[in-house]
Amino acid sequence: MIPINRLLAGYRSYKALYHEKRAELTQRLADEGQRPAILVIACSDSRVDPAILFNADPGEIFVVRNVAALVPPYEPDGSHHGTSSAIEYAVKDLKVEEIIVLGHHKCGGIQAMRSIVSGEVEDNHEFVGTWMNLARDACELHGADDPNSGASVEMATIKLSVKNLKSFPWIQSRIDEGKLRVHGWWFDISNGELYGHDPRTGQFSVVEKLAPVGASE
Numbered sequence: 001m002i003p004i005n006r007l008l009a010g011y012r013s014y015k016a017l018y019h020e021k022r023a024e025l026t027q028r029l030a031d032e033g034q035r036p037a038i039l040v041i042a043c044s045d046s047r048v049d050p051a052i053l054f055n056a057d058p059g060e061i062f063v064v065r066n067v068a069a070l071v072p073p074y075e076p077d078g079s080h081h082g083t084s085s086a087i088e089y090a091v092k093d094l095k096v097e098e099i100i101v102l103g104h105h106k107c108g109g110i111q112a113m114r115s116i117v118s119g120e121v122e123d124n125h126e127f128v129g130t131w132m133n134l135a136r137d138a139c140e141l142h143g144a145d146d147p148n149s150g151a152s153v154e155m156a157t158i159k160l161s162v163k164n165l166k167s168f169p170w171i172q173s174r175i176d177e178g179k180l181r182v183h184g185w186w187f188d189i190s191n192g193e194l195y196g197h198d199p200r201t202g203q204f205s206v207v208e209k210l211a212p213v214g215a216s217e
């Protein structure tokens with residue numbers, strides 16, 4: 001099937017489900033607006049779609065996707081900050097209660113950065129290299145040269161993004177008030193396991209075993 005026809009077939013299935021069978025839900029969302037309680041910051045990778053991964057209905061999760069699921073630090077400098085503006089809208093306007101930074105195994109963005117840092121390849125991108133510089137520290141810390149360091153770098157990058165989230169003053173203040181929790185999760189695309197960073201141990205554990213589930217950072 002040619003890609004665009006695959007897309008249209010999928011759209012017809014979506015429409016039959018959400019605008020016919022479950023029209024009440026989508027009509028309510030259209031009339032009353034969205035009120036998602038969760039913001040997920042995920043990678044653009046086609047294998048890690050938060051709506052599919054969490055079996056979410058329309059209106060349930062607000063999603064920001066970018067290369068490698070990175071959160072830049074708080075930099076209100078007048079530049080075009082796509083990720084930061086989506087985070088701002090989710091927190092200030094939608095008042096989400098949970099933020100998940102969702103990294104994943106075999107991340108192409110992280111892999112590209114490791115190759116650049118180790119000098120393996122020259123960066124021929126115009127934007128990706130600069131963007132991935134956000135995670136350079138995590139990469140250098142965990143050994144770009146080590147072929148087995150992929151997961152470690154991916155997890156360190158998630159921790160870095162969680163730390164950057166807290167550099168936004170209106171996020172930290174909501175965390176302090178108990179209105180918001182932030183979590184760092186890592187999805188293993190090989191076996192479908194989902195791991196969460198446990199701030200008490202500094203390690204990633206199977207998310208369902210974290211007590212309480214997904215303890216806040």
Ligand SMILES: [Zn+2]
Binds near residue numbers: 043069110
């Ligand atoms: Zn990725």
